[in-house]
Amino acid sequence: MSLSALAQSLWHPSELAALVQFALADRRARKAQRAEDATLRAAVADGTTTDPTVAARSTRARCYYYLDKTSRSFAAVIRALHPELRDAVCIFYLALRALDTIEDDMTIALDRKVEVMRAFHESMATPGWTFTENAPDDKDRDLLVNYHVVVDQYLRLQPAYRDVIADITRRMAEGMADYCIRAYQQDQAIAEAAAKAAPSDDAAATGAIPPTDSSVDLALDANKAAEDRAVLLSGNRVHTTADYDLYCHYVAGLVGHGLTRLFVASGLESTVLIADDLRLANSMGLFLQKINITRDFFEDYNENRAFWPKEIWGHYAPTLGGLLDPKDNYAAGRNALNHMCSNALGHVPDVLAYLSLLNEPSVFKFCAIPQVMAIATLAEVFNNARVFQGNVKIRKGLAVTLINEATDIDAVRKIMVRFTRQIRAATAAQQAALGKGARRNGMTLAEEMGVREANAVLDHMTRMCKTVLELCGEDARTEERAIARRVRGPAIVPVVAVPVIAWYLYKRYAASS
Structure with a gap:
């Protein structure tokens, strides 16, 4: 555990003790191993x-x-x-x-x-x-x-x-x-x-990509890397949302299939988990993978990888690189990002259904922990321009707190409610901002179409949030009261006490290592 992890949780005192306790337990286990x-x-x-x-x-x-x-x-x-x-x-x-x-x-x-x-x-x-x-x-x-x-x-x-x-x-x-x-x-x-x-006679001067042979390596020159990246990514390897779902199925949905079959083979879980062609298990994997792909856009783009489907980002920019345009605080990028978040959120009902079928406590925690981390990450990245500037992660202290809390289906529902409300509030705020932006003059036809699509996505996001809240036992009136209330900040702790507590916990942790 680093000082930066402690610093991020300074204004969330409940996370500090959990963070240090987890670090101590993890260190003891690794040392014994x-x-x-x-x-x-x-x-x-x-x-x-x-x-x-x-x-x-x-x-x-x-x-x-x-x-x-x-x-x-x-x-x-x-x-x-x-x-x-x-x-x-x-x-x-x-x-x-x-x-x-x-x-x-x-x-x-x-x-x-x-x-x-x-x-x-x-x-x-x-x-x-x-x-x-x-x-x-x-x-x-x-x-x-x-x-x-x-x-x-x-x-x-x-x-x-x-x-x-x-x-x-x-x-x-x-x-x-x-x-x-x-x-x-x-x-x-x-x-x-x-x-x-x-033009062939000045290809070197213009930075054009030279013809390729049958080699699997494109052998692109290092001095043209930036130009090549823009060209290659403009093609995009994931075109449709169907392509996107298929890719996520292969790299994550199949993991859900395999784990579920292992659970059933052990005799610890019921065969009901493998009913309906493992559809719920597939959604478990897809939700996790889609959150990772959504969060990791900047890193993937800079390593010449493209997983966001053109069917989504094409509504907001002519090229994938256009999402990195900082105009209006990455407006085009944030609209595409929110569309990606909406696509991922659609798997949460299946996640809740799958978790409700689990019986063995350790299997439940094993499955639930990544899912609550994912919903927390979704709430963190939604409409967040920092996704186009670097890697966005939830606080380590929050992650450890979620690990401790995700003990049964009722606890998971409460966590889902917490972050779905956060997403719903951010959605309402973004809808209001888009409404103001739509009234300004000088928008191109492409920009107007992008704003209309973004509004439609936010409407869908609102409906999905309502569905998730209802599945977790929240009625519409409770939801609306929660959205209307101002989001409360962390418990107020005296300014001097917070760093003192953090320093004490860190010294205790360091002394035990």
């Missing part, structure tokens, strides 16, 4: 042990080491799962993380990447298999270099669990491979079109 890992590895290395379980325990400890290393947040909730499920979910997560690491590495040639991804479900069942072709500076390279420890634990799982993990990784890899090929073909076609449109 590292100690177990070191002991078991030493025992295996010196060959003096006669315990036949030491090797298995050693690779298991290594898997949890990589789980901690790749995602501290997921590691905490996975460790809290019922023992029957814990190892299966850990291995499932590591398998998907490894697959995602291969897909994201742009230094791997496309043909090789597709080959490895499509064979991944078989490779992960091959004793000793590893992958060493990621970039040297890839943060998750070490997981793949030592993937044999994951293979060892995967092969020790019950057949029912292995079947689920293999099936989901196969289907996900196929979807990722298809997407990578389609994205490359689109980029190549756009690059070739740009090259043909530019």
